[in-house]
Amino acid sequence: MRPANAGIAERFIKPNDRLSAFERLQIYNQQYWWRLLGALGEDFRGLRAVLGEGKFEKLAVAYLEACGSHSWTLRDLGSRLVAFLAERPEYTCPRTDLALDVARVEWARVLAFDDPEKPTPKAEQIAQTPPDRLRLQLQPYLNLLELGHPVDELMRKLKRTGAVAVSNAVSIAAPRQRETVSIRRSRAPIHLAVHRANFSVYYQRLDPEAFRLLQALRSGATLADACATAFAENKKPPEQIATDIKEWFARWMEFGWFSR
Amino acid sequence: MAIADCRLNRDSHSPQVSNRQSKIDNPFFMPANRFNAFTEYGIGIGLRIPHYGQILEKKPVVDWFEIISENYLVDGGRALHVLDQILEQYRVIQHGVSMYFGNAARPNRGHLRKLKGLVKRTGTPWLSDHLCWGSVGGRFTHDLLPMPYTWEAVEWTARNIREVQDTVGIPVAVENVSSYAEFHASEMTEWEFLGEVVERADCGILLDVNNIYVSSKNHDFDPYVYLDAVPVERVAQIDIAGHTQYERYLLDTHDHPVLDPVWKIYAHAIGRIGRTATLLEWDDRIPSFDEVHAEALKANRYLPHANTIAA
Numbered sequence: 001m002r003p004a005n006a007g008i009a010e011r012f013i014k015p016n017d018r019l020s021a022f023e024r025l026q027i028y029n030q031q032y033w034w035r036l037l038g039a040l041g042e043d044f045r046g047l048r049a050v051l052g053e054g055k056f057e058k059l060a061v062a063y064l065e066a067c068g069s070h071s072w073t074l075r076d077l078g079s080r081l082v083a084f085l086a087e088r089p090e091y092t093c094p095r096t097d098l099a100l101d102v103a104r105v106e107w108a109r110v111l112a113f114d115d116p117e118k119p120t121p122k123a124e125q126i127a128q129t130p131p132d133r134l135r136l137q138l139q140p141y142l143n144l145l146e147l148g149h150p151v152d153e154l155m156r157k158l159k160r161t162g163a164v165a166v167s168n169a170v171s172i173a174a175p176r177q178r179e180t181v182s183i184r185r186s187r188a189p190i191h192l193a194v195h196r197a198n199f200s201v202y203y204q205r206l207d208p209e210a211f212r213l214l215q216a217l218r219s220g221a222t223l224a225d226a227c228a229t230a231f232a233e234n235k236k237p238p239e240q241i242a243t244d245i246k247e248w249f250a251r252w253m254e255f256g257w258f259s260r
Numbered sequence: 261m262a263i264a265d266c267r268l269n270r271d272s273h274s275p276q277v278s279n280r281q282s283k284i285d286n287p288f289f290m291p292a293n294r295f296n297a298f299t300e301y302g303i304g305i306g307l308r309i310p311h312y313g314q315i316l317e318k319k320p321v322v323d324w325f326e327i328i329s330e331n332y333l334v335d336g337g338r339a340l341h342v343l344d345q346i347l348e349q350y351r352v353i354q355h356g357v358s359m360y361f362g363n364a365a366r367p368n369r370g371h372l373r374k375l376k377g378l379v380k381r382t383g384t385p386w387l388s389d390h391l392c393w394g395s396v397g398g399r400f401t402h403d404l405l406p407m408p409y410t411w412e413a414v415e416w417t418a419r420n421i422r423e424v425q426d427t428v429g430i431p432v433a434v435e436n437v438s439s440y441a442e443f444h445a446s447e448m449t450e451w452e453f454l455g456e457v458v459e460r461a462d463c464g465i466l467l468d469v470n471n472i473y474v475s476s477k478n479h480d481f482d483p484y485v486y487l488d489a490v491p492v493e494r495v496a497q498i499d500i501a502g503h504t505q506y507e508r509y510l511l512d513t514h515d516h517p518v519l520d521p522v523w524k525i526y527a528h529a530i531g532r533i534g535r536t537a538t539l540l541e542w543d544d545r546i547p548s549f550d551e552v553h554a555e556a557l558k559a560n561r562y563l564p565h566a567n568t569i570a571a
Contacts, residue, residue: 014442016480018508024441027509028403035402069400072358072371073330114337141336199338 036064039074043110044081046102046151049158050095052180059091075114078107098149098182105151105203108143108194112201115141118259126249126258131224137259138218143194144211150190152203154183197255204255209234210248214257295431295464296496297385301537303563304353305556308542311549312342322553324351326539329387330358333374343382352382353497353537355466356389358400361420361434361457362407363393372427379428386496388433388466389424391417391454408443409453418460425463433464433496438474438503438512450475451489464496467533469525470518470541474503474510483525492533500526500559501541515544517555527562535563 006022013021040060041048048056066088067080082103085092092099117139126134158181191211193204206214209230216226231241252258292298302323307315314320325346332343346352356375359367379387392404407413425432436454448456458465467490469483476483500523502516518526518540530536540556 012443012445014444016442016478021441023508027440027511028405032401032403039402069402070398072368072395072400073333074402075334114334114339116335117337196337199341 033061033064036069036074036077037061039077040064040081043078044103044106046106046155046158047099049181050099050102050154051092055091059085062088062091075110078103078110082107095182097185101147101149101151102154104145104147105155105192105194108145109201112141112143112194112196115139115196117141117196117256120253120256121258121260123253126253131227132222134223135220136217136223138214139195139257139259141196142214142257144206144214144218145192145194146211147190147192148185149183150186151183152190152192152205154181155203157181193257195255195257207244207248209244213245213248214252293464293493293496295386295433295494296537297431299385299537300535301351301353301385301497303556303559304537304539305552306539306541306543307346307352308546310546311552314549316342316345319349320549320553322350324353324537326353326355326541327382329354329356329375329378332378333371347382352384353539354378354382354384354387355435355539356387357404358394358402359389359420359424360394361389361391361424362405362413362417363395363420364416365396367420367423367427372424375424376428379430384430386431386433386464387428388435388464388497390437391434391457392437404437406437406439406441406443407453409446409448409450411447411456414453414456414460417457421457421461421463425461431464431496432461433466434458434461435466435468435499436471436475437468438471438478438510440478440509440511442479449481449486449489450479451486455489455491458491458494463494465490465494466497466499467495467529468499468501468541469529470499470501470503470522471512473522473525474512477510484528487525487529487532490529490532495529495533495536497537497539498526498529498533499539499541500556513544514541515546518558523558523562526559530562530564538563 003022006020009021009025013024015021015024037057037060040063041056044056051059063081063084067084069077071077071079082100085096085100085103089096118137121136126136189208191206191208193206193211193214195202195204213226213230216229217223221229227241227245234241236244292300304324304326305322307325307327315322327343332339334340343352354375359371359375375387390404391407393407394401394403394405407417421432421434434454434457436450439450446453454465457463469487472483472486475481476486500518501512501514502518503522504511504513504516526538538556538559540552540559542552542555546552
């Protein structure tokens with residue numbers, strides 16, 4: 001709030017013998033920024049570590065001024081941050097690609113933490129339905145990301161140093177970091193599932209084919225079509241493909257990633 | 261006492277019937293009213309994340325826990341899992357921070373729908389939120405902003421409370437907030453405004469005596485004049501908390517023990533209202549569970565016929 005707004009404040013707010021109208025409003029102004037910057041900083045600790053405190057704060061102020069909060073819950077505060085970063089690279093330059101990857105993972109983490117868990121289908125149901133008719137839903141808390149950087153490794157590294165939360169369940173302010181952290185771009189895209197198990201969030205690397213298969217299922221394809229899409233450019237022998245799919249499904253069923 | 265057994269060994273989270281029976285059977289139990297579902301709740305503390313482990317492992321004796329509704333208006337995950345475990349052992353009362361009764365706009369239907377679902381889950385006998393506004397044009401401040409105490413605001417605030425109360429199907433109690441600014445436009449005092457709103461909405465009051473004290477210092481009024489104007493038959497719950505004194509104003513920080521002037525106001529309130537469900541709020545720089553609970557139980561000094569285990 002700028003002192004130039006003092007006249008506006010005086011029109012609406014009474015002063016007292018200790019505080020002017022502007023100073024009384026300024027209490028609310030400060031509280032607003034502390035609360036929202038604090039909440040955003042908690043949810044995007046990795047992005048803070050990558051950008052550094054000063055740069056993150058400038059980004060956060062710009063984001064909040066542009067997007068603000070449109071939800072009654074602070075949980076949703078960062079919902080537009082990834083799109084904002086893509087539109088406004090000047091706030092993350094020269095680490096825009098890394099910042100985007102980290103922000104995508106951290107927002108996926110928010111979603112994975114408390115998005116709904118739907119009932120899982122029975123293995124017999126899946127086995128009894130022909131692949132060309134079988135359509136599987138994925139759990140809402142399962143987020144599939146294609147990344148240019150090994151952000152999962154970065155998050156583990158930051159977790160070890162205490163810069164990111166072990167779990168969303170404990171909300172303790174992270175220490176301010178003076179230095180930024182970085183990771184190199186990966187030679188090949190990294191396919192990551194951000195999901196929840198036993199009420200904790202986990203990162204799971206996926207083979208490219210497995211990633212494509214899950215994406216196709218999520219978009220509504222039958223199992224047969226999803227497999228065809230996943231392995232369209234793959235030269236593996238059919239037996240190997242069958243083995244891969246069997247192993248993946250066993251693991252995904254164990255994780256409870258499918259839903260009815 | 262029968263009520264103590266009910267509190268210690270609760271195995272269901274629909275306590276209203278059994279507690280009502282206990283109250284009727286027990287002549288020591290004084291005033292409960294229709295805004296707290298005629299229940300006698302004793303002294304509660306906030307259910308806060310740093311205490312989850314101790315509560316779930318050691319199951320300490322606590323009359324009730326307050327939960328911040330918004331923290332549990334989610335569709336899955338750890339928060340609801342923990343809440344369900346808490347509900348197996350304890351009574352829970354919901355307190356909201358973002359319904360914003362004082363908004364000019366009507367309550368958000370999606371928010372209300374989720375709130376109603378949570379009410380069903382917790383079995384809360386009443387729920388509370390603040391006498392304030394906090395969003396406009398779809399933009400949320402996540403703060404408890406002060407209201408202009410006008411007749412027009414009385415009307416729309418009462419309308420919003422009625423809408424929430426009708427939707428959730430249990431009594432709603434509105435909490436007076438700490439404030440740091442006053443409007444030129446105000447046509448009445450805060451306590452007059454509170455009285456008009458609750459009368460028109462036919463709702464209860466969550467009387468926060470720390471907030472009365474903080475605002476009395478910030479706006480130079482006598483807190484006892486405020487207290488004496490409160491319609492006692494509508495007080496569902498009383499909150500106590502700590503605050504921070506700055507050079508030129510007090511800030512409601514909930515990060516300290518309750519200060520003596522606030523205990524004095526609490527004693528006066530209990531003197532007027534009688535034994536009332538009381539909550540200690542401690543939301544920042546939260547100490548150990550035992551410290552928070554011991555601070556809350558100091559309220560026993562002022563409660564008639566106290567039956568809670570002393571600190």
